[in-house]
Amino acid sequence: MKKAIGIDLGGTSIYGGLISEEGKILKRIERATPKDSKKSVLEALSQTIEELMEEGVVGIGIGSPGCIDSDSGRVLEVGGNIVDWANTDIRGELSKTFKGIDIFVENDANVAGLCEKWLGAGRDLENFVMLTLGTGVGGAIYTDKSGILKGHNFNGGEVGHAILYPRGRQCNCGQKGCVDMYLSGPGIEMGYFEKTGKQIRAKEVFKKSLKEEEAKEVVERFSRDLAIYMASIKNLFDPQGIIIGGGVINSREYWWDRVLDYYKQECNTPDSLSIVPASFLNDAGMIGAGRVVFLRI
Ligand SMILES: [Zn+2]
Known part of the structure; x- marks a missing residue:
């Protein structure tokens, strides 16, 4: 069974889920978003991915606040409500730890929209x-x-x-x-x-x-x-x-x-x-981030 890791990075919490091809959440993790530095936020993301990683995972999707270049997986000039987040190369940084697996980054509202299209009010x-x-x-x-x-x-x-x-x-x-x-x-x-x-x-x-x-x-x-x-x-x-x-x-x-x-x-x-x-509130981000993986791999 193919699975994706879907992560919803918010100003308060990081929600991570192991998402099946049908959009089911097979496992979930929540942790507070660090407020002190960008380095801590990237570490918290890595730790979340680590805990969700298992056999069958085909890619990692991340919904992030801010203006996101979804082609390169980078945050542009506007970083949203995450500390020092503007101009962060999310894909580049995480690729150092997670080699050989596709990583996709999208704007958080866009992934919520994709979740609604896939399984919710937009179906x-x-x-x-x-x-x-x-x-x-x-x-x-x-x-x-x-x-x-x-x-x-x-x-x-x-x-x-x-x-x-x-x-x-x-x-x-x-x-x-x-x-x-x-x-x-x-x-x-x-x-x-x-x-x-x-x-x-x-x-x-x-x-x-x-x-x-x-x-x-x-x-x-x-x-x-x-x-x-x-x-x-x-x-x-x-x-x-x-x-x-x-x-x-x-x-x-x-x-x-x-x-x-x-x-x-x-x-x-x-x-x-x-x-x-909308049909989904708190789970929309992680399910939609998982969807990004299935759409793009
Ligand atoms: Zn404005």
């Missing part, structure tokens, strides 16, 4: 846009014909840095008013802080929205903003579906229906698009 969609609303807003743009859109500089599908509010909140990418600053968990927290001067977690804002006016206004604005953004996505790509994942989806009971209502009001041709929640 029956010929093309879709995936949005992950989490610590930031990530995404993937997929078509059966061409796979994941990489873009000219491997920046394709950076949906979090589309501008939602011209000259709005300063984003850490250098632009102002990015989607990332409004539709992520921290974006929701910022919205609540601006209204009340209080700092609470996004999931608390959602819970409070049932009984507190300020929280309700924040959730209404979030719902409307997300709907308006999806109207733009619909008109840019005309996808068959939009899949929404990321940690914010765990609170969807407080906003999902409102978003669909606003979407119908805001979009010129709303009916032909299906908007669905």
Whole structure:
């Protein structure tokens, strides 16, 4: 039986899995992502691979934050939320330890999109846009014909840095008013802080929205903003579906229906698009990273 090692490198945790050709997780490992140096992160990756390595493994796939050159397996100028991660040659470094086995690196949101296409909410969609609303807003743009859109500089599908509010909140990418600053968990927290001067977690804002006016206004604005953004996505790509994942989806009971209502009001041709929640949350990265191996070997 062919197997792949799939690794989801996140700012907080490294999830590693031994993935079968059918997408089953045969073994899994989780460890904290080191915060002190890039060397420690690479060591933690090596250790995770070591523990998962066994007979039948045909390749290693890694989903990493940042802008990833998936041809060479390197991180480009933007390293995401991993310490000193920009310009890291992930494949080159790991190849020193793991000789003679193929190693593939992809952007983390892209591997989550591949997982949804393989086994999840995108299975029956010929093309879709995936949005992950989490610590930031990530995404993937997929078509059966061409796979994941990489873009000219491997920046394709950076949906979090589309501008939602011209000259709005300063984003850490250098632009102002990015989607990332409004539709992520921290974006929701910022919205609540601006209204009340209080700092609470996004999931608390959602819970409070049932009984507190300020929280309700924040959730209404979030719902409307997300709907308006999806109207733009619909008109840019005309996808068959939009899949929404990321940690914010765990609170969807407080906003999902409102978003669909606003979407119908805001979009010129709303009916032909299906908007669905992602099927996989924490496991999407490692399964998708395993999928990258099976697609590319
Ligand atoms: Zn930005």
